[in-house]
Amino acid sequence: xxxxxxxxxxxxxxxxxxxxxxxxxxxxxxxxxxxxxxxxxxxxxxxxxxxxxxxxxxxxxxxxxxxxxxxxxxxxxxxxxxxxxxxxxxxxxxxxxxxxxxxxxxxxxxxxxxxxxxxxxxxxxxxxxxxxxxxxxxxxxxx
Numbered sequence: 001x002x003x004x005x006x007x008x009x010x011x012x013x014x015x016x017x018x019x020x021x022x023x024x025x026x027x028x029x030x031x032x033x034x035x036x037x038x039x040x041x042x043x044x045x046x047x048x049x050x051x052x053x054x055x056x057x058x059x060x061x062x063x064x065x066x067x068x069x070x071x072x073x074x075x076x077x078x079x080x081x082x083x084x085x086x087x088x089x090x091x092x093x094x095x096x097x098x099x100x101x102x103x104x105x106x107x108x109x110x111x112x113x114x115x116x117x118x119x120x121x122x123x124x125x126x127x128x129x130x131x132x133x134x135x136x137x138x139x140x141x142x143x
Contacts, residue, residue, distance in 0.1 A: 007032075020044060047093065051080035054125045058098055061123035065115040066104060074103040074143075083133075093133050096126075101140045112141045 005027070009018040019029040027044075035041025055078040066073055083095040098120060104112065116139040120126055126135050 020049070047082040047084050050093065050125075051082040051096070054082070054096055054098065054123075054129075055080040057123040057125040058100070058119055062100070062102070062116060062119035065119050065122075066107075069111065069115055071104050071107050071111075071115075074105065076100065076102040093129070095134045095136070096129055098135070098137045099140075100137065101142050103143045104141065107141065109141060113139060 004023040005020065007018055007020050008029075010016055014034045017031060017033045019031055021028050021030070031043040032045055033041070033043055036043030037045035037047070058080070059076050059078045062076060062078075063073060078098055078100040081095075081097040081099070082093055083097075084091055085094045087094065100116065102112070102116075116137060120135060120137045121130075129135060
């Protein structure tokens, strides 16, 4: 299985502008640039897109682990915080923090934590970053 996304760029690093599109059309020429990446300006940036991918991937993996263990979530909400830092001469993504809250009928705390940790370690996006960024999880069982 392969999925595609593309980026276009015009101009220099600070005065230029770009756009990002995805195969599905969910993003179609979404603007990005220096200001949206480093100065909080309008538009998207690679780090928030990576965060969205990580949150989505982890949440689906957790749902799979729950299903395999005989549970079904009423709700799972995950936020991913991606840290971009200056390292040496350039920048690196150094950490990804996952904050998840879930409501799952009939599950005990130990099973919840075991399944959440398994999802964190085994979702494909976590595996992608495993040797390059510290991935942490704060999992909260609600209700």
